[in-house]
Amino acid sequence: MTSKPRDAATATSPLGLLLIAGAVATVGLLIVAPLTSVFVDAFSNGPRAWWEALAHDPDTRHAIWLSLTVAPLAVLINTVFGVAAAWLVARFRFPGRSLLVSLFDVPFSVSPVVAGLALVLIFGRQGLLGPTLTALAVKVIFAWPGLVLATTFVTLPLVVRELIPVMEAIGPEEEMAAVSLGANGWQVFWRVTLPNIRWALLHGVVLANARAMGEFGAVYVVSGHIAGTTDTMPLRVEKLFQEYRTPASMAVASVLAALALLTLVAKVFIERQLETESKELEAARAPGADTDPTTGGLGS
Amino acid sequence: MNTNQPPSPPNRRVRTRTVLPGFGLSAAITSLMIVGLVLIPLAVLILRAASLGPAGFLAAAWTPRARAAYAVSLGASLAAAIISSLLGLLVAWVLVRLEFPGRRILDALVDVPLALPTAVAGLVYSTLYVEKGWLGQILVPMGIRGAYSRLGIVLVLVFVSLPFAIRVVQPVIESLDKDTEEAARLLGASKSQTFLRVVLPGILPAVVTGFALALARALGEYGSVVFISGNMPFKTEIAPVLIVSRLEEFAYAEATAIAVVLLGMSLSMLIVVNVLQQRLARNAQ
Numbered sequence: 242m243t244s245k246p247r248d249a250a251t252a253t254s255p256l257g258l259l260l261i262a263g264a265v266a267t268v269g270l271l272i273v274a275p276l277t278s279v280f281v282d283a284f285s286n287g288p289r290a291w292w293e294a295l296a297h298d299p300d301t302r303h304a305i306w307l308s309l310t311v312a313p314l315a316v317l318i319n320t321v322f323g324v325a326a327a328w329l330v331a332r333f334r335f336p337g338r339s340l341l342v343s344l345f346d347v348p349f350s351v352s353p354v355v356a357g358l359a360l361v362l363i364f365g366r367q368g369l370l371g372p373t374l375t376a377l378a379v380k381v382i383f384a385w386p387g388l389v390l391a392t393t394f395v396t397l398p399l400v401v402r403e404l405i406p407v408m409e410a411i412g413p414e415e416e417m418a419a420v421s422l423g424a425n426g427w428q429v430f431w432r433v434t435l436p437n438i439r440w441a442l443l444h445g446v447v448l449a450n451a452r453a454m455g456e457f458g459a460v461y462v463v464s465g466h467i468a469g470t471t472d473t474m475p476l477r478v479e480k481l482f483q484e485y486r487t488p489a490s491m492a493v494a495s496v497l498a499a500l501a502l503l504t505l506v507a508k509v510f511i512e513r514q515l516e517t518e519s520k521e522l523e524a525a526r527a528p529g530a531d532t533d534p535t536t537g538g539l540g541s
Numbered sequence: 542m543n544t545n546q547p548p549s550p551p552n553r554r555v556r557t558r559t560v561l562p563g564f565g566l567s568a569a570i571t572s573l574m575i576v577g578l579v580l581i582p583l584a585v586l587i588l589r590a591a592s593l594g595p596a597g598f599l600a601a602a603w604t605p606r607a608r609a610a611y612a613v614s615l616g617a618s619l620a621a622a623i624i625s626s627l628l629g630l631l632v633a634w635v636l637v638r639l640e641f642p643g644r645r646i647l648d649a650l651v652d653v654p655l656a657l658p659t660a661v662a663g664l665v666y667s668t669l670y671v672e673k674g675w676l677g678q679i680l681v682p683m684g685i686r687g688a689y690s691r692l693g694i695v696l697v698l699v700f701v702s703l704p705f706a707i708r709v710v711q712p713v714i715e716s717l718d719k720d721t722e723e724a725a726r727l728l729g730a731s732k733s734q735t736f737l738r739v740v741l742p743g744i745l746p747a748v749v750t751g752f753a754l755a756l757a758r759a760l761g762e763y764g765s766v767v768f769i770s771g772n773m774p775f776k777t778e779i780a781p782v783l784i785v786s787r788l789e790e791f792a793y794a795e796a797t798a799i800a801v802v803l804l805g806m807s808l809s810m811l812i813v814v815n816v817l818q819q820r821l822a823r824n825a826q
Contacts, residue, residue, distance in 0.1 A: 256732070257639055260631065260634065260635050260639065261635055261639055261641050263631050263635070264631055264632045264634075264635035264636070264647065265643075265647065267628045267631065267632055267703075268632065268647055268650050268651065271628075271699060271700055271703060272650055272651070272653045272654065272700070272703075273650060274669065274675070274676070275662065275665040275666060275669060275700070276653060276657070276665075278665055278668070278669055278675060279661060279664075279665050282665075282668065318574075321570065322570060322571065322574045325566065325567040325570035325571050326567065326570070326571040326574075328563055328567045329564070329567040329568055329571050332561050332563075333561075333564050341571070341575070343811075343815055344575050344579065344580075345575075346811065347579055347583075347808075347811065348579060349757070349758075349811075350757045350761070350807045350808060350810055350811040350814075351583070351761065351804060351807060351808075352760065352761025352762075352763065352780075352781050352800075352803055352804070352807060353761060353763060353764075353781075354761070354763045354781040354784050354785055354800070354803075355586070355761070355781075355784070355800045355803055355804050355807075356582070358586065358784060358788065358796055358797065358800050359582035359583055359585060359586040359800075360582055361788070361793075362582070362585050362586055362589055362793070362797065363581070363582055363585055367793065369585055390578070393578065394578055394579070394582075397574070397578065397579070413561060416561055417560050417561065420560055420561060420562070421560075425562070426562035426563050426566075429561070429562070430563075448655070448656075451655070451656040452655075454658065455656075455657065455658025455659065455660070455661070455764075456658075456764075457658065457659055457660045457763065457764030458659075458761075458762075458763035458764050458781060461763070461764075461785065462785060462788060474658075475658045475659075475660035475661070475764065476660075478658075478660045478661065478664055479660055479664075479767070479768070482664055482768065487668065490664060491664070491668075494658075494660070494661040494664050494665070497657070497658045497660075497661050498657060498661055500656075501653065501656035501657040501658070501661075502653075502656075504656040505649055505650075505652055505653065505656055508649075508652065508656075509649050
């Protein structure tokens with residue numbers, strides 16, 4: 242913070258101004274222009290046409306409803322997984338731990354289309370479990386369970402990756418104290434761990450939800466793209482576009498874009514809370530020389 | 542309470558990790574998800590492709606149309622990752638080092654591509670760059686076609702991969718020691734010399750990691766590209782689009798073989814990222 246005046250001086254230099262102009266142009270052209278045009282195009286025929294495109298088309302209504310069901314389910318699964326996996330990795334040392342941590346990232350680097358295909362090869366009619374599922378009359382592919390599975394796969398790393406660094410930084414001391422005072426596992430979790438990680442958890446949930454609402458490739462493959470049955474909002478955007486109903490497509494897109502903006506506002510707010518808490522943690526750690534600060538960090 | 546006396550760290554670690562409950566439950570949930578949702582599906586995919594035999598695999602994965610799709614995918618992703626890395630470095634630098642009105646807003650806007658559904662991005666980009674679009678009406682008469690072309694693919698891939706390139710580099714620029722730069726300048730180095738000899742070596746590993754992340758993201762992208770590319774075989778068809786069109790023809794063997802090639806590309810990217818990040822962590826110490 243002390244170096245701010247010197248930075249401010251560079252900002253007014255010709256080179257500084259040029260760099261700022263370049264950065265603003267980059268973000269403006271690549272990000273702001275498309276974002277603005279979604280809303281302009283969506284409302285180009287007035288708010289009434291926008292509303293009718295959303296509310297008077299049963300397939301679109303169904304897509305909105307389906308997205309609002311599938312995304313929270315996938316996020317819920319990932320929240321349970323994220324907390325469990327972060328607890329495992331941040332509180333215990335065991336062989337294969339670092340391999341496990343890199344496995345968490347695999348869904349990030351697998352193309353969503355490939356992930357969807359892999360699910361089809363297992364749960365599809367000709368898939369590994371196909372005959373069993375047919376006998377049980379359970380439909381996974383071309384039905385909502387497949388959508389949930391595909392969405393869960395794609396968003397798998399988002400919650401756990403937020404939690405691990407925070408839990409490592411906080412360290413196990415408070416939880417151990419609770420255990421030694423006689424608390425059981427659930428009490429430790431609800432009363433000690435959860436209050437400590439709540440902002441990081443919320444951050445992960447918000448990011449996972451945004452990704453889940455918007456997922457396209459993986460969901461496209463497993464859904465069969467059936468209007469009024471397995472079309473989520475992003476799939477509906479594509480179908481309307483293919484049917485040359487661009488205004489209606491833009492209306493659905495504008496709802497998704499508004500949701501993305503809400504996500505960003507929430508993200509900025511949560512990040513401020515996180516920053517304050519990590520500063521408080523540092524301040525609490527600094528004078529207390531009796532605890533070794535390195536054990537709270539990333540153990541190798 | 543035993544934490545008041547500081548015992549030797551390794552000893553302490555073993556003890557602290559075993560006192561806490563929940564190892565069994567958390568290990569069960571974690572392995573159910575990782576094995577059930579990630580490892581088994583990917584293993585099934587690879588085994589399915591392997592069951593084709595070497596000749597069958599080649600016949601399915603190495604057709605002229607598939608080779609063209611890999612080339613378009615790789616070429617567009619490489620171009621997008623390079624552009625993202627350069628623009629990302631610029632934006633990250635400006636966000637960290639320069640103070641100007643609206644800096645925080647710019648910083649928040651960088652995350653838009655992470656939150657905006659890729660289908661929305663693809664839809665909007667395709668309407669922006671067609672002949673009648675906002676940008677298309679200026680660019681198309683100049684001969685620049687940003688929709689239904691390879692350029693269009695690169696544009697949306699830059700959009701989806703830009704945040705990765707920025708967010709990896711930004712904290713590293715923040716952690717740079719400004720005194721070293723100051724010293725270089727005092728010792729007579731020019732601004733460009735200082736940047737090339739002092740700053741760049743410090744941030745290069747992060748730039749390369751950002752590049753690899755952007756490349757991995759771009760290689761697998763489907764939702765936005767399908768809107769803007771026109772999906773013409775041999776011209777603007779990327780590998781994920783080819784997988785989907787094979788699937789829609791119920792040509793599962795071919796789709797699987799192409800998917801395994803794509804998976805191989807992206808997993809090797811993941812390994813590169815991991816190695817780079819370890820090197821990065823070592824350099825930072």
